[in-house]
Amino acid sequence: MSGHLETPALRLHRLRRHAPQPRATALTIGNFDGVHRGHQALIAAMDGPVRSVLTFEPLPREYFHREQAPARLSSLHEKASALSQTGVDEIYVARFDGALASLSAEDFVREILHRRLGAQSVHVGHDFRFGAGRRGDFDLLTRMGRQLGFRVQEQPPFCLDGERVSSTGIRQFLHAGKMDAAARWLGRPYAICGRVVGGDRIGRELGFPTANIDLARRPPPLRGIFAGVLHTPRQSWPAAISIGLRPTVGGKRLLLEAHCLDVTVDLYGQRVEVQLLHKWRDEAHYAQLDELIAAIGQDVAKTRQYFLDHPDALGHPWITRTA
Known part of the structure; x- marks a missing residue:
């Protein structure tokens, strides 16, 4: 069995604005829709005794374009269960609302990654963007990491048979009935x-x-x-x-x-x-x-x-x- 029915063997935290949060050691950030093999490779590359994930609810595209947002591959419960099988220790769920959407890239790093989560290392995909207007990128994250005392590592694309694995590609497989390819x-x-x-x-x-x-x-x-x-x-x-x-x-x-x-x-x-x-x-x-x-x-x-x-x-x- 794939384990989606059992209570995940990890701690799941709602990232509230004023509540104290446990401290993260190694942190990665993203939607993780489907927790596919690219996501798994990113998590496997994380170092540190505690591996943590920061994700969002609703997903950003659902907040900005609710009617046009693609169907999810996984609910929050399914995502948490799949993440538990990758060796993740903790999941932080941030509510994606107007306040978070308008947070500058610099404030996102300072207030969330550094002050509230205490990240010692941050691991992101090659196309990671963050902050208001998606203005934050790997270079900004790396510069601020040097200032605030955490390391940043970029994960290259994960490819199978010469194609980059993505949630969008999996949706296309499923829509076309290509169940083996999606699996x-x-x-x-x-x-x-x-x-x-x-x-x-x-x-x-x-x-x-x-x-x-x-x-x-x-x-x-x-x-x-x-x-x-x-x-x-x-x-x-x-x-x-x-x-x-x-x-x-x-x-x-x-x-x-x-x-x-x-x-x-x-x-x-x-x-x-x-x-x-x-x-x-x-x-x-x-x-x-x-x-x-x-x-x-x-x-x-x-x-x-x-x-x-x-x-x-x-x-x-x-x-x-x-x-």
Whole structure:
């Protein structure tokens, strides 16, 4: 399992303006959306007995361009869980609001990195920008680090097969249904976590009961029908998974539905992780329920065959915990 269901073995702090904060030793800063292999490489290069991450909620692009912001790869909970697997000791979450957006690059370094977090070393990606108007860069950070007594290290781009790994590229893979490529860049299968909610039991009436996660507040970067795995903290099941609006039955909200193969389990109220391994098709509208039932039956049969052809898929021994 990838560990998204368990309480992260680290301390997560809200970075409040006047509250005292624990002191950071080695610090890195960013959105860390998806905690992909580039992020993992950056964290692995950090030195010091305590490795800390400063991230933001909401993400800056969500603050400035809420309607145009791309779908997130990971929620804050998923991000914290993924970071815990990289060896990070502490996460600081700063609320990105008007005050933080208007903070100059110099004040960001002095007030947040130095005075409040006490960074002894700061590790950033090659394209790191910060402060009002994104005017701060590596050169400014390095100069101020010399003045304030901390070291600055720049991490070069992390590339696979000649391409720079990025959250944007992973979204493109997911949108195109290239699940293996997305998993390679993430270092693990793409997954969605959430709490199982009550449904309208249409799946049960059609002969395919499902565990449902409401995605209305967090639209993911992909839709369609998939083979995947549903994880609880104690058990895992192969599953046929749908992400969409269910147009044939008049669905109005975005829903993830996971039909566990050959077993009926009551997961209502539990937090689960759903890993998406292979995309079969896009969601479709059917004129008759019989057509929908037949299509679901084919999806379930293909999913069952997928796991027969990939006997290691439930365990995913190829997951990389760090880059």
